[in-house]
Amino acid sequence: MSQKAALILIIMLVLSACVGTQSMLVEDQPLKGINITIDPGHGATQAYDSFRIGQTGEREEWINLRVAKILSRKLTLAGANVLMTRTKDRDVSLGGRASMAIIHQSDLFVSIHHNGSVNDLSMDLPIVYFYGSGDMNPASVDFARILIDSMRAEMDFQQQLAGAVYSDHLIYNSGTSVLRNTIDDMPGVIGEGGFFTNPSGEGRLKSKAYNKLEAEIYYKAILEYFDRGIPSAMCLLPDTLKYIDLLRPIAFELDDGFGNTFFVENSFKVLQDGVQIQSIWDSNSGILTATPDSSLEQNVSFQVFARNLQGNAIHPVPFKFMTKAGYEWLSHEKWFEAFDEAETLYSQAIQNSELDVLDSTLHLYQLSLELQIVHPKARIAEEKILELLKKKQTLVDGDISDEIEAQQSRIREYYPN
Numbered sequence: 001m002s003q004k005a006a007l008i009l010i011i012m013l014v015l016s017a018c019v020g021t022q023s024m025l026v027e028d029q030p031l032k033g034i035n036i037t038i039d040p041g042h043g044a045t046q047a048y049d050s051f052r053i054g055q056t057g058e059r060e061e062w063i064n065l066r067v068a069k070i071l072s073r074k075l076t077l078a079g080a081n082v083l084m085t086r087t088k089d090r091d092v093s094l095g096g097r098a099s100m101a102i103i104h105q106s107d108l109f110v111s112i113h114h115n116g117s118v119n120d121l122s123m124d125l126p127i128v129y130f131y132g133s134g135d136m137n138p139a140s141v142d143f144a145r146i147l148i149d150s151m152r153a154e155m156d157f158q159q160q161l162a163g164a165v166y167s168d169h170l171i172y173n174s175g176t177s178v179l180r181n182t183i184d185d186m187p188g189v190i191g192e193g194g195f196f197t198n199p200s201g202e203g204r205l206k207s208k209a210y211n212k213l214e215a216e217i218y219y220k221a222i223l224e225y226f227d228r229g230i231p232s233a234m235c236l237l238p239d240t241l242k243y244i245d246l247l248r249p250i251a252f253e254l255d256d257g258f259g260n261t262f263f264v265e266n267s268f269k270v271l272q273d274g275v276q277i278q279s280i281w282d283s284n285s286g287i288l289t290a291t292p293d294s295s296l297e298q299n300v301s302f303q304v305f306a307r308n309l310q311g312n313a314i315h316p317v318p319f320k321f322m323t324k325a326g327y328e329w330l331s332h333e334k335w336f337e338a339f340d341e342a343e344t345l346y347s348q349a350i351q352n353s354e355l356d357v358l359d360s361t362l363h364l365y366q367l368s369l370e371l372q373i374v375h376p377k378a379r380i381a382e383e384k385i386l387e388l389l390k391k392k393q394t395l396v397d398g399d400i401s402d403e404i405e406a407q408q409s410r411i412r413e414y415y416p417n
């Protein structure tokens with residue numbers, strides 16, 4: 001082979017190797033670009049918690065962490081951006097765990113736990129919890145069902161078939177802190193992969209091989225969930241909107257998770273503050289248009305529901321807006337704040353000859369009048385502005401008599417008596 005031919009061959013080999021690696025990367029990184037928070041429950045409670053412990057001394061928080069670490073490595077290899085709320089046997093507050101997941105902009109929150117029972121040591125089954133009601137939290141339920149199905153199929157439990165998905169309101173009236181505080185941002189579950197209070201359960205959970213199996217089950221469930229596509233809704237109102245006009249329709253652009261608009265017929269629903277309102281789906285444009293109801297509240301929130309053809313529901317993140325009433329109220333509040341601040345500065349502004357203080361006092365009085373809301377103190381503000389302008393004339397070189405006259409006629413016009 002000539003040198004040139006050999007060189008070409010090498011270049012071709014390198015090129016094909018590159019192409020090969022690239023396609024392999026895509027295949028091997030099915031979770032690329034997806035943010036996941038893994039939350040190993042509890043941590044560093046040994047000194048005071050004598051409940052979360054098996055008969056031979058294995059602690060729940062240790063099992064949680066071992067499973068979570070294996071899972072985290074697998075997800076990272078699959079391309080996911082994984083955040084662990086703890087990586088050591090240490091305590092992290094429940095609020096802190098939720099905040100971390102929100103800051104991470106997670107697409108899914110998975111809290112890993114194991115169960116204990118004081119009364120019934122024979123209990124040996126898996127449970128997956130979601131927050132609140134299934135109707136309001138369909139995406140979390142979708143993932144919970146995938147997870148419980150593989151837990152029941154592939155892990156060893158004495159009461160295999162009794163494993164189930166439940167609302168976390170079964171544990172606490174207001175649900176669990178971590179799921180309640182992440183619900184507005186992402187779907188999430190608490191997985192309980194068996195009972196450490198069951199002697200054979202504890203035996204299994206102590207084994208690294210079984211921890212690996214459990215991590216594998218979570219991993220496969222997460223893969224399957226994201227493989228079905230994550231449908232989403234985007235509100236088409238501009239970001240600059242000060243308040244929402246409830247007399248106009250509100251439009252949402254939907255994506256089935258694959259850049260398309262294929263959804264299950266009749267799965268569309270828009271709620272305004274939890275109550276369903278009228279909506280029309282246009283599959284050509286992918287726009288769901290809803291007709292809001294009037295509201296005397298200061299704020300309203302809308303949630304969009306639909307299910308893609310692969311079986312995944314939109315996580316109904318609330319779209320929150322201020323109403324006109326809310327906007328007026330806020331302005332009113334600002335009026336008072338600005339007026340009070342101006343009042344505390346006024347005598348200083350008149351007595352001292354500091355232009356800075358005088359200008360900011362003027363600005364605050366003017367701000368307090370911004371919306372011309374009828375208020376007993378509006379006249380005081382107008383008159384103080386006049387006094388401040390007169391004082392200002394003595395401090396500046398330029399002629400501001402026009403401004404003073406304009407203020408005088410303004411007062412005459414608004415308060416003729």
Ligand SMILES: [Zn+2]
Nearest residue numbers: 041060113114
């Ligand atoms: Zn726990």
